[in-house]
Amino acid sequence: MDAALKHLERNHDRFLNLLLDYLKIPSISAQRKHDADSRRAAEFIRARLDEAGFETGFFEGKGLPTVHGARLVDTKKPTLVVYGHYDVQPPDPLDLWESPPFEPVIEDGEIRARGCADDKGPSLALVLAAACWGKDLPMNLRFVIEGEEESGGTVVYDYLKVHRRDLADAKAVAIADAPGIARGVPALCYGLRGIAAVEVTVKGPARDLHSGTYGGSVANPATALARLLATLHDAKGCVAVQGFHEGARPIDDVERKRLSKLPFDERAFLADTGSPALVGEEGFTTWERRTARPTVEINGIFGGYEGEGSKTIIPSRATAKLTCRLVPGQDPKRVQDAVARHLESHAPKGVRLEIARGHTAPAAYMDPETPWAKAARAALERAYGCPAALTREGGSIPVVSAFREAGLEPLLLGTYAPGEKAHSPNERYHVEDFLACIRAGIHFFGAPPA
Numbered sequence: 001m002d003a004a005l006k007h008l009e010r011n012h013d014r015f016l017n018l019l020l021d022y023l024k025i026p027s028i029s030a031q032r033k034h035d036a037d038s039r040r041a042a043e044f045i046r047a048r049l050d051e052a053g054f055e056t057g058f059f060e061g062k063g064l065p066t067v068h069g070a071r072l073v074d075t076k077k078p079t080l081v082v083y084g085h086y087d088v089q090p091p092d093p094l095d096l097w098e099s100p101p102f103e104p105v106i107e108d109g110e111i112r113a114r115g116c117a118d119d120k121g122p123s124l125a126l127v128l129a130a131a132c133w134g135k136d137l138p139m140n141l142r143f144v145i146e147g148e149e150e151s152g153g154t155v156v157y158d159y160l161k162v163h164r165r166d167l168a169d170a171k172a173v174a175i176a177d178a179p180g181i182a183r184g185v186p187a188l189c190y191g192l193r194g195i196a197a198v199e200v201t202v203k204g205p206a207r208d209l210h211s212g213t214y215g216g217s218v219a220n221p222a223t224a225l226a227r228l229l230a231t232l233h234d235a236k237g238c239v240a241v242q243g244f245h246e247g248a249r250p251i252d253d254v255e256r257k258r259l260s261k262l263p264f265d266e267r268a269f270l271a272d273t274g275s276p277a278l279v280g281e282e283g284f285t286t287w288e289r290r291t292a293r294p295t296v297e298i299n300g301i302f303g304g305y306e307g308e309g310s311k312t313i314i315p316s317r318a319t320a321k322l323t324c325r326l327v328p329g330q331d332p333k334r335v336q337d338a339v340a341r342h343l344e345s346h347a348p349k350g351v352r353l354e355i356a357r358g359h360t361a362p363a364a365y366m367d368p369e370t371p372w373a374k375a376a377r378a379a380l381e382r383a384y385g386c387p388a389a390l391t392r393e394g395g396s397i398p399v400v401s402a403f404r405e406a407g408l409e410p411l412l413l414g415t416y417a418p419g420e421k422a423h424s425p426n427e428r429y430h431v432e433d434f435l436a437c438i439r440a441g442i443h444f445f446g447a448p449p450a
């Protein structure tokens, strides 16, 4: 352990320069004109794995390659998979960047560049952590670094299917692609919400009607939709759809207590939203509402005349796009059915409904007390000098489900400060967090669970 940590100390500058070089590559997976750049980024991270003694390769598919590397030191020792991605979000809008997104700069201890926190910094950090161990690596490691995380590609999923057997020696996968909970406080995220999308169109007259000639005599689809949508929640902000909460895992007292102790800055959170106030389901805290309670949100609502000035019509139709965020235990398809039944049974008189079911993904719950989770938490604590916060997140991470299906326990490590503006202009990453993430990797790889 000491030798690995010393190696890191001696190589601070070199490692930082490697990250800066990596950040100069505009590996924007959403844009075909950057495919060659994306491949350069794949070559770059593969070269780092080569240097660290891994046996590496590209898995090619319909899109950008997934880089894989294996270092199997002893079949009797445990094996960990490490996941990351080398692609980045598009940097637009460019004029909001204070320095060019692919010309990394370091100011006040922060790196500014697209992809520095999400996910080039943390994923490179773990490769370098393996390198720090040199030939004394105490466990087997397999890296899977994909190039289409930000654009919803499928190559890594094909890789997981085709190479399922190769990964069978591993029990867990470390995913360092999430923020911690506060500056300098890392996190292990053990819960993610799922999703179920539904689109409803309310249809009335066969064409837009003159609101003077016909107004008051037929149902207005826009009014009907507004009434219909208003029935989705009760006065306490709870989802009022029958059967919606079926199977939903409640937040128990132990967890509530733990979540209430998270160093969550509610004021800063409110300021970040720009909303006048935080509101939500009665009886739950903001953190619980946004991570551990199921929701129905209206993502878009349209119909009728939307141009300049007025146009006196009764629109023939109005549409709303809905997505439900789900908690562990809820079945996404059953939720879609429940919402559809609710809408049908609450439809006002004089209109017809058309309901379309969209994409779904189940929520995930990962026990934070397993031997692997404890090993990850211990490594984070040693590296950051404070215990890792146990958190849940409100979004979904598809690759987490894919790894679970491949039989691996996901360990979602939050290693950088929240508010690093991932996906936004002026993305940043504290140099300290980069070094702490390397240290966390060194500790983790050095102390696998028995």
Ligand SMILES: [Zn+2]
Binding pocket: 085, 118, 119, 149, 177
């Ligand atoms: Zn990411």
